[in-house]
Amino acid sequence: MSLSAPLARLGRTVLGMLAMVGRVALFAISTVTHLFRPPFYGREFLHALLQIGWLSLPVVGLTALFTGGALALQIYAGGSRFNAESVVPSIVAIGMTRELGPVLGGLMVAARVASSIAAEIGTMKVTEQIDALVTLSTHPMKYLTLPRVLAATLALPVLVGVGDAIGIMGGYLVGITRLEFNAAAYLKNTADFLEAWDVISGLIKGAVFGFIVATMGCFYGMHSGRGAQGVGRATKSAVVAASVLILAANYILTELFFSA
């Protein structure tokens, strides 16, 4: 054992990670280019839209509701330390639309959708269904990946928008029942201080997170190892990678959108 052994291992790990990033990037680019080359499988797309968008509504809605409520309580507690309780409505609204709506919505969808996509495609890979698709002259990227990625990219902004509204409502409900805010004043305060860009920036984040979630689900599913263990590992990796990438992308986008 020489001194250089740990270094060599570190080097191998770094190289492995870089290679992984490259492969994911190539996968994402290839997905996008398939958008511009026929055929387009509309039925698969609609099915994915239903699965990813519509069926995620309850999860995203509940997450937003409780988060908005807790946010109102915390901001009230913080604000009361320097007699600024009146900031609750506007900060709840800004916090939900800019950060918590997209990030928590994205993470919840990552848990729900990245895992199910990776498990479904991984199982298809393990049972040779992907090979069968190829022999039936159907490109797996077009038939499986593109519809899911497109659906998630389009559906997440809508989910985030709905989550924003429900989150603000959660803050409002807590505000008027627990914190003695006047209902009309709370709504007026929210409307006066919330700007269009607060909402729009959150929706753009949502689209990026949707792309990340579906791409990671498909990538790990397509590269699943053999057997049940391989599928399990692919599912776990998809959720972890999607979550971490969402948080990293969130920081980068926030820098881009809001740094002076």
Add this chain to the structure above:
Amino acid sequence: MIELTDVHKAFGSNKVLRGVNLSIPRGTSMVIIGGSGTGKSVLLKCILGLVTPDSGTIRVDGQDVNTGDRDAFLARFGMLFQGGALFDSLTVWQNVAFRLLRGSLKRPKLEAREIAIEKLRRVGLKPEVADLFPAELSGGMQKRVGLARAIAAEPEIIFFDEPTTGLDPIMAGVINELIREIVTEMGATAMTITHDMSSVRAIADNVAMLHDGVIKWTGPVAQMDNSGDPYLDQFIHGRAEGPIEAVR
């Protein structure tokens, strides 16, 4: 005409194919035999490009399979996978008619369904199974649905990976006859993997035996019994003693 020249394929340190040479004339039926795990399925997948060989060339009608239009190439093939590989999100008839519902061979839905039901009948399945999902079928039924899907678009070249495994003797006979018919009547080129020696005799024009990563013996089925090859003899008679080690 399918021609394999010196095809090698290894998975890590596991050298599966070590220089396979084989040619299958157009319109004939080739049966591949060989021990479990010798790489028969991998060989078929190499021809289809599902597995990339490490070296060697594979030509179909003189053209290298890695060049030219992949879609046009694959449109000529049908494949029955060893595990069936049915799409479990689609019903049986949608599986069988998969090719007829999309892409260049697309037809009206009703017509595709009729064709699917006719193909199901040919593999001994009743029209009632058409609307079931693959998970609702027995293993042997799934195998036959996979077979129906492989032949649905009437391809020129068909690969069958163990078509009769898991079937009762009568149904196995029906499938053997069907494969023979596809070759003699439709003029298709067939490559079949099987462990069932009665299937070999029913289906094959030519037989090839894969062992230790190479084709140990190949020739017309009629010469199989007096080949004088000790490996082939041991295999077709299922003897435990012989040059092929049966580790226990």
